Amino acid sequence: MNIAIFGGTFDPIHNAHLTVALEAADRFSLDRVLFVTAGQPPHKPEGSTLAYEHRHRMVELACEADPRFEPSRLEEGDAKSYSIDTIEKLRATLSPGDRLFFVLGADAFAEISSWYRAADVLREVEFIIVARPGYEYVTPPTARAHRLETLALPVSSSEIRRRLVASQATGDLPPAVLAYITAHGLYRSE
Numbered sequence: 423m424n425i426a427i428f429g430g431t432f433d434p435i436h437n438a439h440l441t442v443a444l445e446a447a448d449r450f451s452l453d454r455v456l457f458v459t460a461g462q463p464p465h466k467p468e469g470s471t472l473a474y475e476h477r478h479r480m481v482e483l484a485c486e487a488d489p490r491f492e493p494s495r496l497e498e499g500d501a502k503s504y505s506i507d508t509i510e511k512l513r514a515t516l517s518p519g520d521r522l523f524f525v526l527g528a529d530a531f532a533e534i535s536s537w538y539r540a541a542d543v544l545r546e547v548e549f550i551i552v553a554r555p556g557y558e559y560v561t562p563p564t565a566r567a568h569r570l571e572t573l574a575l576p577v578s579s580s581e582i583r584r585r586l587v588a589s590q591a592t593g594d595l596p597p598a599v600l601a602y603i604t605a606h607g608l609y610r611s612e
Contacts, residue, residue: 424451425516426523426550427508429458429497431579433471434603435484436594438577440491445572446525446550447490455525456494456512457481460503474498476608483598506539509546523568525550531567532559583609 428443435457443455459478463471471477478493485491496511497503505524513522524547531551537543541564548566551559561567577594585592586609595603603609 423453423517423520424523425454425456425512425520426450426452426525427456427458427494427505427512427547428525429460429503429505429508431460431463431471432457432477432481433579434477434480434582434595434599434609436577436579436582436599437596438594440484440487440596442525442552442570442572443491444488446523446552446570447488449570450523450550450568452490452523454492455488455490456492456496457485458494458496458508459498461497461499462502472608476602476606480599480602483602484596486598487596504538506537506542506546509543513546521548522546523548523550525552525570527552528554528557528559531561534565535562586610 426446430439432439443457446452447455459474459481461474478495482493485493496508509522509524516522526549528551531549534540534544544562544564548568550568550570553569553571582592582594586603
């Protein structure tokens with residue numbers, strides 16, 4: 423089985439996330455893409471993201487777009503969410519022949535050597551790197567890395583949040599996610 427971890431704060435999850443996951447699933451014959459909602463990302467100040475339950479519920483709604491997409495609570499909780507911990511939790515549930523991929527942007531991959539237990543992360547997964555045209559990065563010699571050349575996706579969660587706070591229209595969200603945001607009055611003020 424081919425399985426990919428696609429983690430993020432998903433604050434909120436948007437159409438570009440789904441496009442990347444769909445392209446990765448198709449190109450690498452992924453059976454499952456686990457959308458792992460970050461509990462407490464180590465690179466973000468505590469309390470700087472929307473509550474976990476809201477972010478994860480939006481992931482659940484967005485994952486209805488494709489039967490290969492699966493919302494995951496592997497990083498739920500107050501502890502810092504380190505990728506190696508997530509990888510090891512998932513790896514413990516897999517069969518020996520399963521291939522484990524990790525989907526991330528080229529900008530994040532460029533920083534891979536600074537990650538907590540980077541050597542272990544590099545050993546445990548194959549990377550699907552979402553490349554941006556003209557963006558260069560160095561691949562560590564031990565990394566099993568695949569480039570996913572995708573259309574330029576100029577969408578960011580921070581820009582979507584800014585538009586939502588300003589009550590500006592945004593077509594960058596799955597309809598069910600936008601309906602959830604509206605119903606719960608999310609992102610009315612940062």
